Amino acid sequence: MLKPKSLKRGDTVGIITPSSPAPVLYKERYQRGLIQLEKLGFNIVEGSCTREIQSYRSSSIRARAEEINELIYNDDVKAILSTDGGLNSNSLLPYIDYEYLKNKPKVVMGYSDVTALILGIYAKTGLTTFYGPAIIPSFGEFPEMVPKGKEYFEDIVKLKKRAPFSLEVPLERLDWNSQDREKEMFNNESWIPLREGIATGKLIGGNLNTMTGFFGSEYFPKLKGAILFIEDGYKDMAIQERSLSMLKVAGVFDEIAGLVIGKHDHFNDLGSPFSLDELLIEIIGDTNIPILSNFDIGHTFPSHVFPIGIEVVLDTTQGTITFLEDGVFE
CATH class of the missing domain: 3.50.30.60 (LD-carboxypeptidase A C-terminal domain-like)
Known part of the structure; x- marks a missing residue:
């Protein structure tokens, strides 16, 4: 079983928008989410589709897949988090570079529609992925992330709690x-x-x-x-x-x-x-x-x-x- 390295303060987190153009639709909440990540000690790299909108989706299928691959290829990026869900992350599954991610594993996290990506990556690589918070609905809560939600996130990816x-x-x-x-x-x-x-x-x-x-x-x-x-x-x-x-x-x-x-x-x-x-x-x-x-x-x-x-x-x-x-x- 393949596992990514735990995250620490100062690590860089990459942001993807694999389906809904949520950062354009929920601008204030998206900014709160980014601020919350910075408070947790992370640097941020926004993906190439983050500010895009094509009706129900952020960008084309190929562009959204390339957004993910660009962050997979960026060895400074230690984790990839999704802005939100939507309906169409499954469109990207044939175009992700699973082999590179298998050789250079990193934390990949999301929920809802991002199920397609986290299960697809796990199925193709054996890499542990994470069903967990997204930028807009979770990190972007008002006035800030729910404390227990932040705790559960850090327990898992920062290893603040060890199994069993x-x-x-x-x-x-x-x-x-x-x-x-x-x-x-x-x-x-x-x-x-x-x-x-x-x-x-x-x-x-x-x-x-x-x-x-x-x-x-x-x-x-x-x-x-x-x-x-x-x-x-x-x-x-x-x-x-x-x-x-x-x-x-x-x-x-x-x-x-x-x-x-x-x-x-x-x-x-x-x-x-x-x-x-x-x-x-x-x-x-x-x-x-x-x-x-x-x-x-x-x-x-x-x-x-x-x-x-x-x-x-x-x-x-x-x-x-x-x-x-x-x-x-x-």
Whole structure:
């Protein structure tokens, strides 16, 4: 298993905009995100598409892929972070220089639509990538990044916490769309064990809706024996039934060792007489694997950072996830 070096003060971070032209659409929040990175001690190199806009995307497919490759080739850049998500990062998968990144590994992090990139890179190189904060929604919070979110980021990429350790249930902050006001922290509903059990495996996953854009391709990791995590935001019950059933008919629930479901931000139940958790159990059927729901990953603030490919223990009898190894080396 290939791991990048941990980050330290003074390192250079490269910024990519692989899908939505979010820095143009959310200029103030983007600037807050850059300032937060500087406060964390990083130097910043903005990618070539950061200030571009072509309707729903920042730039052409080739230009967005080249933006990533330019930062991959820049040996001064120790980490590549995404500005935001979108819908079209999967378009870039055929054009990334995986071999160079494999030989010169660095931290690559994002969430939501960037699932395509972090899973694609892991599948093609074996390099641990990171499902974690993006510049605009996470680092750019008002008036600053949620303290626990910053802590979880530094725990993982700066090695401020060493494995083995179990993840905590944080207080949470709701509705990032209300950008420029203080937000109240709420007691968390905690994580919900839907099926009890204990399983050990490699942590692999990301945004479920994004997975539909490259599932079954050479860029999607093998899931045999994995602890799969999936999360989504702004979707409805019908879309979730379709996406979860995709995993069912592909045999995923029969080959993974355990399942973690993230909180679903702005979920529309369409007036259904059942919950999303109940829908999941209906689809999975008799497959007997431990399942933990309502987890703080992805579209929730603060969000834990998941290193893709590390060994973890999922214990739904205790409601815990324990990292057995670090995602970076010192």
